[in-house]
Amino acid sequence: MICGVTLLFRLAQVVFRPYKVRFTCDACELQRHEPDAVHCKACGNLLNIPDEGAD
Ligand SMILES: [Zn+2]
Numbered sequence: 001m002i003c004g005v006t007l008l009f010r011l012a013q014v015v016f017r018p019y020k021v022r023f024t025c026d027a028c029e030l031q032r033h034e035p036d037a038v039h040c041k042a043c044g045n046l047l048n049i050p051d052e053g054a055d
Helices: 002-015
Strands: none
16 A cells, blocks of 8 residues: 555655756766756766747
């Protein structure tokens, strides 16, 4: 029973997770970044994420 609740909670976490852009860092291969990130939050490498929201 507790296992089922935990599973449901984890599912909710995935669904409501804040939007992250998928872009692989050249240095450490981290794939999730803030949409407006300039540097990788793990290693500080300069990212060049294509800005989809540009007008
Ligand atoms: Zn990195």
